[in-house]
Amino acid sequence: MKSKLQQSLEAGKFTITSEMAPPKGTDFSHILSIAEDIKDRVVAANVTDFQSAAVKASSLSMCIELERIGLESVLQMTGRDRNRIAIQGELLSAAHFGVKNLLALTGDHPVVGDNPQAKPVFEFDSVSILQAAVILNGGKDLAGNPLEGTPNFFLGASVTPVFDPIEVQIMKMRSKIAAGAKFFQTQGVYDVETMRELKKQTEGMDCYILAGIIPLKSPGMARYMNNNVPGIRVPEEAIERLSKAENKEEEGIRISGEYIAQLKDEGLCDGVHIMAIGAEENVPKILDVAGL
Amino acid sequence: MIVSQKKPFEEVLGYLDDVETVVLTGCADCASLCKTGGEDEIAELTAALEAEGKKVLASKVLTTSCSLLLNRKELKEIKDEIKAADAVISMACGDGVQTVAKNVKKATYPSNDTMFVGETVRQGVFQEMCKTCGECVLGRTAAICPITRCGKSLLNGACGGSKDGKCEVIPENECAWIEIYEKLKEVGKEAELEAVQPLRDYKDRTYPQTIDLRKQAKKGA
Numbered sequence: 001m002k003s004k005l006q007q008s009l010e011a012g013k014f015t016i017t018s019e020m021a022p023p024k025g026t027d028f029s030h031i032l033s034i035a036e037d038i039k040d041r042v043v044a045a046n047v048t049d050f051q052s053a054a055v056k057a058s059s060l061s062m063c064i065e066l067e068r069i070g071l072e073s074v075l076q077m078t079g080r081d082r083n084r085i086a087i088q089g090e091l092l093s094a095a096h097f098g099v100k101n102l103l104a105l106t107g108d109h110p111v112v113g114d115n116p117q118a119k120p121v122f123e124f125d126s127v128s129i130l131q132a133a134v135i136l137n138g139g140k141d142l143a144g145n146p147l148e149g150t151p152n153f154f155l156g157a158s159v160t161p162v163f164d165p166i167e168v169q170i171m172k173m174r175s176k177i178a179a180g181a182k183f184f185q186t187q188g189v190y191d192v193e194t195m196r197e198l199k200k201q202t203e204g205m206d207c208y209i210l211a212g213i214i215p216l217k218s219p220g221m222a223r224y225m226n227n228n229v230p231g232i233r234v235p236e237e238a239i240e241r242l243s244k245a246e247n248k249e250e251e252g253i254r255i256s257g258e259y260i261a262q263l264k265d266e267g268l269c270d271g272v273h274i275m276a277i278g279a280e281e282n283v284p285k286i287l288d289v290a291g292l
Numbered sequence: 293m294i295v296s297q298k299k300p301f302e303e304v305l306g307y308l309d310d311v312e313t314v315v316l317t318g319c320a321d322c323a324s325l326c327k328t329g330g331e332d333e334i335a336e337l338t339a340a341l342e343a344e345g346k347k348v349l350a351s352k353v354l355t356t357s358c359s360l361l362l363n364r365k366e367l368k369e370i371k372d373e374i375k376a377a378d379a380v381i382s383m384a385c386g387d388g389v390q391t392v393a394k395n396v397k398k399a400t401y402p403s404n405d406t407m408f409v410g411e412t413v414r415q416g417v418f419q420e421m422c423k424t425c426g427e428c429v430l431g432r433t434a435a436i437c438p439i440t441r442c443g444k445s446l447l448n449g450a451c452g453g454s455k456d457g458k459c460e461v462i463p464e465n466e467c468a469w470i471e472i473y474e475k476l477k478e479v480g481k482e483a484e485l486e487a488v489q490p491l492r493d494y495k496d497r498t499y500p501q502t503i504d505l506r507k508q509a510k511k512g513a
Contacts, residue, residue: 079444084491106451109443109461120444127448128491142491160452167482168473172449174486179448187452230455 003100004072005044006154008271009183009208014264015271016292017074017185017210018042018283020066022057028065034280039071041284041292046074046103046185046273050081053113060094067098074156075099078107079124087124087132088141095151102153103185104129104176126157127172130179156183159209160231161198170201177207185273187231188214190238190259195268208270211263215276215286216252219243253282257289264290293411294322294385295418296329296404301340304381307401311378313347315370317392319357319384326418328404329353329383337383337403349373357388363395374398426497432484434475441468447489449473 008015018038023031035045045066049059063073075094077087091102104126110118124132135142139150157176163169173184189195189211202209214232216222219242222234238255245251260272274283308314316334323329331353338348350373354366367374374380379399382389386406393400408420423440429447430437439445443461450469453460459467476482 106444106446106453108453111461122444122446123492123494125444125446125448125451127488131488131491158452163450163452163454164457165470165473168450168470169452171473171482171486175448175488178486179488230453230460 001100003044003154005074005101006182008043013271014292015208015210016042016287017044017046017271017273018280019048019273019275019277020045020062020280021048021051021278022059022062024054024056026057028057028062031062031280032065032069035066035069035071037281038283039069041287042071042274043271044072044074044101046101047076049076049078049105049107050113051108053080053108053110053115053118055113055115060090060097060099063094063099064097072101073099074101074103076103076105077129078105079122079126079129080107080110081118081121083121083123084132084142087129088136091133091136091151091153092147095153096149100152100154101156102129102133103156103158104133104181105158127175127179130155130157130176130181134180154182155180156185157181158187159184159198160187161189161194162187162231162233166197166201173202173205173207177205181207183208183210183270185210186212186269188212188225188229188275190232190234192259192262192266192268194233195263196266199268210271210273211260211269213256213260213272213274213286215256215274215279215282216242216248217279218248218252249279249282253285254289257286260286260290260292264292293325293409293418294387295326295407295410295420296323296385297326297407298328298333299403299405301337304337304401304403305341305344308341308346308379311346311399313349313377313379314341315349315374315377315380315396315398316351317357317367317380317382317384318351318353319382319388320353321356321358323357323384323388323404324353325412327416329357329388333383337381349377354384354388354392357382357384358391360391360394363391367392367395426501427492433472434479434481436468436472436475438468438472441465441471447492449485 047059047062059076063075066073106125110120133153136151139147159173160169219239222239225232226234242248242251263269318329318334334351350370352370374396380396381401381403382392383403389402409422410418410420413419425439443459454467457470459465
């Protein structure tokens with residue numbers, strides 16, 4: 001059976017997903033209580049795979065928990081920590097536990113993470129992970145050995161719309177589509193023009209695009225991201241709005257909500273992917289502002 | 293060239309607790325070019341060791357430390373000193389150290405760390421250029437190696453981690469995939485980058501490997 005995410009996108013609905021990070025530790029209670037609160041507002045939750053190369057509980061463990069409480073999950077899989085044996089094994093395990101969506105990523109390098117001493121793997125990049133998933137979906141492993149029970153993943157990947165030269169990202173999108181990607185989520189975007197440009201660049205491509213939304217909590221956070229996070233460009237107007245606001249977090253929620261509404265009105269994407277980074281409880285508030 | 297770097301002297305000294313007399317061997321190839329195993333470095337290490345009370349019985353810059361037969365011949369010239377010494381210190385790359393060790397019946401220690409296969413950009417500046425991956429892709433990447441020059445060794449183009457054209461892993465480096473794109477664009481071949489690359493086969497890259505040209509020739513004939 002198709003995943004809810006796939007069904008929603010194929011039905012042409014404005015589709016909302018949210019990102020959830022597994023805890024650093026063994027206590028899942030906080031993030032799972034948030035999951036309960038948002039599960040009726042999003043189609044699926046996308047679970048990070050040792051995000052920013054930091055040690056945490058695994059994406060699969062959290063996906064299993066989400067599936068258990070009835071929130072559809074998207075397994076993120078990077079090439080940083082696993083060779084092809086581990087990647088295939090993790091995907092088969094995920095399918096067994098009911099995970100139907102996969103987001104393939106290259107992954108941040110360990111040096112940017114919290115265990116920088118780690119040996120990076122990168123046997124596969126995002127494109128090769130997609131290739132692997134397609135082959136597994138076909139009932140065989142990468143060496144051609146038959147599988148007992150076959151997964152049926154709906155495949156996605158990421159794109160960074162603020163990139164110079166943008167052609168490099170667009171070409172990689174084409175590679176990802178050729179390798180099996182059906183949906184894309186973008187790096188956090190903040191201005192409508194970026195998404196207009198992406199829509200133009202991706203015209204005719206056979207894929208769905210979810211705009212990445214990272215709610216701002218303060219002007220400092222916005223400036224930090226502008227200076228340090230690749231592919232993030234927060235416009236000055238947004239930073240100014242935050243500076244003037246009494247309650248910065250509420251203003252950040254309003255900015256995100258209004259932006260989502262605008263993207264939807266202009267038909268610039270097939271949905272949004274909200275990455276609230278430690279403030280997932282704000283997702284329903286953002287959607288309230290967006291009228292979704 | 294195989295680029296090496298001097299180990300901290302304390303580390304070298306750490307091998308020599310029970311050693312009073314040593315022989316030093318340098319290398320006229322790569323290690324001389326990267327200032328880790330030439331005449332100057334031998335003089336420098338000799339002085340440092342003697343300041344610590346060690347005696348250097350002989351030293352010699354070998355023509356090519358990684359040639360087993362050539363070493364054997366050249367080491368004969370200092371065979372008495374080697375016989376008398378407690379240990380040999382090879383000031384070459386890791387390959388040179390192992391080759392020298394095979395030719396002397398003495399404990400052999402390295403004075404260098406072997407860093408990479410690289411290029412002399414200008415005097416004293418070396419850059420890593422080749423990962424010796426055994427499956428060269430330069431023919432389709434505008435002669436810029438993504439296995440080496442991309443910090444993640446990606447095969448299918450840039451990740452999203454580059455900022456202002458620089459690499460996420462070592463920010464002073466250029467993003468190799470942007471460089472490849474720009475260079476291919478000059479000749480109108482950038483669209484080739486969209487091709488999905490076949491998965492690499494690592495089963496032929498087990499190690500240690502041996503290449504025997506005579507056996508290969510026989511097989512071919």
